[in-house]
Amino acid sequence: MKRDAHIHTPYCPHGTKDSLENYIKKAIKLGFKDITFTEHAPLPTNFEDPTPEKDSGMDPHFIVSYLNELNTLKEQYKDDIHIRIGFEVDYIVGYEVETTSFLNLIGSQIDDAILSVHFLKFNDEYTCIDYSSETFLEFTKKVGSVKSVYDLYYETLKKSILADLGQYKPKRIGHPTLVHKFQLAHGEQIDDDANIKEILQLMADHHYELDVNSAGLAKTDCKEPYPPLRYIKHAKSLNIPLVFGSDAHQVTDLHQYYDKIFPID
Template sequence: MIKQNLHTHSLYCDGINSLEEMIESAIQKKFTVLGFSSHGYTPSESFGMDENRQNSYCLEVNKLKEKYKDQIDIFLGIEQDELYRINDPSQFDYIIGSKHYVKGEGYEHGIDCSKEVTEQLVSSYFNNDFLSFCQCYFDDLKKMATWDEVDIIGHFDLFMKFNEDESFLSFSNKQYLKMAYETLDCLIQNNKIIEVNTGAIAKGYRTKPYPDFHLLQYINQHNGKILLNSDCHNAKFLDEGYDIAMDLIRRAGFKSMEVLTSKGFETKDIDEFIM
């Protein structure tokens, strides 16, 4: 049976646990696969790794792979932001491509800080038009479809983090769904794996994972590939929301998910995964 998380942060970026503490928690929670994905370099934030820190991170993960090889499969990954593509992807087992910022003339802002910051961002730079904000995000996300090094697309609709009450926009808005579907088409056609991400559940911002259920259904209907990740920053919550996410994944019609192995990503029957 398989239990996997490939979106894991630690003290090397904005997590609160060491790599080894995360591994010990994973073993205790009966994970069979754990991948580390510390944030790559981002000049405007302190949590992204600089070159020296990234080198230390890679060395430690590779040592821990060997130390725990008889108990759990450990993989070395990185979360690469769309604005700051990494220089040497070859050293990593996999790469998560994510978008955390919107950038324009004279500004660069994180999109998942708080509801108030999102309101201010949309007001200041998108003329109070949330759909324009969404389109900007999706236009940038599409760029990663052709980046060969990117295996997984992280938190596909992250900008909806503070919109579970639909106060910004309805999840079923036709214009919104059109741009979301077009982006998913682009990613699926380029064989990107779409992450089902429970990170906002652990932090208390949402009761459901990314992407929204409408989008999960679309991914399944168009033969897209998915995997389940917790985007974990705290070892206590390594599998937080997995039961909720698996219920939605099954309801969306998925019969399989992706798992990372020593031979690369493989498609496995959904009944092989345990929560």
């Protein structure tokens, strides 16, 4: 069954205004039977978004509209496609209590969710590591090296897996090699094989699903899925459930590169 479980929406402040219905119609046309809308959850109100536009998460004032619109469409298209309502939730070191509170508030109203790391903490400051190549390269100077940024990213991922975020904690880990997004920009060959395998083993031990995220293939400075294909195969060998996600922020990108990744041999 063709499923895409990482899709953004017009409620994304850094995405497009492509309608939810257009995403749904394209999914049906391409033979997908199961989709999840996973808009970026609102960031904790006491967390300062480090991106220039302050647009990393949904405006909390739109949560009710988001849920209501999707519930209406879910019913309208129930005979054609299974629509799940969800969020992509940020794991931010130091904001576990706030994140748990949000999940407790919203958890019973959604069907699915992803837990992702976009923000890294260093010297009491946060950086969005996937914002731009310039931001990433500047962050490597602060931390000391590209390798140190990679290590910090995987250490934060481990914390996200082990964190107690309550009964509604997402059970799928989002794009677990997002730190590769600018690998062709920094040009260094970083050996993070042990880090990735450690993350996947931890996911297996704690019964997490893997967001097999195709968006990296479309990124100029990445050109590979998150995680790369060899690690998707490794995850499969560990019996980690593989869940495709196009991470589309516009209808054009919906289901991008699905056929390059699935089926996994």
